[in-house]
Amino acid sequence: MKRHNFSAGPCILPKEVMLKASEAILDFDNGLSLIEISHRSKPFVDVMEKARALALELLGLEGKGYKALFLQGGASTQFLMVALNLLEKRAGYLNTGTWADKAIQEARIYDDVYEVASSKDANFNFIPKGYDIPTDYDYFHCTSNNTIFGTQMKSFPDCDIPMVCDMSSDIFSRKLDFTKFDLIYAGAQKNMGPAGTTLVVVREDILGKVSRKIPSIMDYKVHIGKSSMFNTPPVFAVYTSMLTMEWLKNLGGIPAIEKENNKKAQLIYSEIDLNPLFKGYAMKEDRSKMNATFNLTNEDLKETFETMLDEEGINGLNGHRSVGGYRASMYNAMPLDSVGVLVDIMSELERKA
Numbered sequence: 397m398k399r400h401n402f403s404a405g406p407c408i409l410p411k412e413v414m415l416k417a418s419e420a421i422l423d424f425d426n427g428l429s430l431i432e433i434s435h436r437s438k439p440f441v442d443v444m445e446k447a448r449a450l451a452l453e454l455l456g457l458e459g460k461g462y463k464a465l466f467l468q469g470g471a472s473t474q475f476l477m478v479a480l481n482l483l484e485k486r487a488g489y490l491n492t493g494t495w496a497d498k499a500i501q502e503a504r505i506y507d508d509v510y511e512v513a514s515s516k517d518a519n520f521n522f523i524p525k526g527y528d529i530p531t532d533y534d535y536f537h538c539t540s541n542n543t544i545f546g547t548q549m550k551s552f553p554d555c556d557i558p559m560v561c562d563m564s565s566d567i568f569s570r571k572l573d574f575t576k577f578d579l580i581y582a583g584a585q586k587n588m589g590p591a592g593t594t595l596v597v598v599r600e601d602i603l604g605k606v607s608r609k610i611p612s613i614m615d616y617k618v619h620i621g622k623s624s625m626f627n628t629p630p631v632f633a634v635y636t637s638m639l640t641m642e643w644l645k646n647l648g649g650i651p652a653i654e655k656e657n658n659k660k661a662q663l664i665y666s667e668i669d670l671n672p673l674f675k676g677y678a679m680k681e682d683r684s685k686m687n688a689t690f691n692l693t694n695e696d697l698k699e700t701f702e703t704m705l706d707e708e709g710i711n712g713l714n715g716h717r718s719v720g721g722y723r724a725s726m727y728n729a730m731p732l733d734s735v736g737v738l739v740d741i742m743s744e745l746e747r748k749a
């Protein structure tokens with residue numbers, strides 16, 4: 397039976413990428429495996445350099461003062477690394493969900509953090525708007541897509557201070573003016589590759605301004621100085637991410653994948669809105685094109701619906717425990733056909749009920 401993976405992560409990748417990545421485990425360099433050759437050998441250094449260059453190219457940031465790094469420790473490590481490297485006195489955070497909240501808690505260890513706005517009281521079902529960002533803060537931090545609650549920032553404030561964005565769950569999924577951001581980070585495991593590496597794209601000129609001593613492995617400048625090879629990099633995750641970025645480039649880059657993502661989102665949200673058995677969780681204007689969150693309006697149908705999902709090979713549709721209901725995660729590699737299968741089940745449920 398064909399299976400359709402709607403899981404929020406990790407990770408959904410194009411089949412051709414999976415195939416190439418698995419071949420490299422057996423034979424990457426004349427019979428040697430990708431995971432056994434030296435990370436300092438030319439074949440792997442070339443991979444790292446290509447991955448770094450592709451990330452900047454896809455985001456339209458080459459030659460604009462940015463550096464790309466592939467680090468370890470997940471996006472969660474970036475919550476504290478951002479603060480260690482940029483927070484001198486005070487920073488402003490937009491609290492739009494669990495991950496933003498965690499980023500705030502970590503930054504507070506180092507200094508003063510102010511929430512410019514929050515949707516916590518509404519269990520994060522919308523993105524706050526119309527807030528002020530004080531110009532004397534060190535930086536402003538936001539989360540572009542809230543994986544758990546299914547909301548997504550459709551626009552970003554004009555910011556006079558450095559803007560930092562956690563793009564873990566929608567990196568490379570839609571066109572944005574990426575020059576608006578001074579630091580972008582994203583765990584690989586949604587739109588890039590297996591868990592184990594985190595993309596950081598940073599404008600070099602915002603670094604080196606804090607007075608604290610930064611441990612080397614936490615210092616972006618050290619990683620830049622070592623061309624993202626300060627210590628042994630997660631070679632498989634970086635290689636697979638490079639393959640996914642190549643796949644995306646050959647497809648036509650972010651503009652091409654955005655068209656596909658729009659079709660998938662349109663398909664699922666029109667079903668949620670037309671079918672009286674379902675109700676969307678997030679406010680319509682803030683709906684995520686990566687993670688669609690919804691509930692059944694009649695809980696008595698739960699068992700029937702979930703049996704139908706199982707029978708058609710739908711995997712990973714359960715909502716996060718803090719929201720309940722269902723979450724259809726539709727990352728870049730999710731085919732439109734799979735969303736079609738899910739939508740057919742939803743309308744079949746309405747016919748049956």
Ligand code: PLP
Pocket residue numbers: 405469470471472473495539541542543544562563564565583584
């Ligand atoms: N930020 C966002 C938006 C996420 O979706 C996640 C994980 O799903 C994280 C941060 C945490 O990432 P990691 O598990 O790589 O630390």
